[in-house]
Amino acid sequence: MELWNSVDGRQTALDDGKGRLVIHEAGPGVTAADLAEAPVTPERVLARIRAAVAETPAPPGDDVPDEQRIVETISRVMNEQALEPEVRAALFRALPMIEGVSVKQDAVDAAGRHGVAFAYTGRWERFEIILNPEEYTYLGTYGETVATRTYTTPAGTREVKAGTPVVWTAHLRAGIVDEPGERP
16 A cells, blocks of 8 residues: 655545545644654653644543553654654654563564564554564564453444464655655
């Protein structure tokens, strides 16, 4: 899937599968520009992300802990926005400050690349932000359930067994273009 994000983090565009671009305005959240406001420290970027998560209501019936939403927000910002080096460094230093986050030495993204990961383990899932171990660039994510869980939806009841992958991504290429739909 190809995705275009505005540099300010306020718009996202993607192909609708029929060759047309669909542009979405970003909802409330935190942007690279927000995180770059001085002082750029691990404590300040984490506080800004915590505030953005607190201001954004969780979907109905979602019992995901705030810590998991914070880690997922950091992953989304790393994946979708151009970050200044000091912001990226502050995020790397902030991740271990989040309860439930550890470092995993041999993580694998969806393209099969090996890296180091910041892993958040919650009640139901483990979510990894995978980085290149030499350049510390964002490679992708991996997530799986850590406990068997039963969901009730309008379509019925569904059981998800522990160890089931729930997300697996690879960030293969990024570049700057003048408008959505162009390629670097």
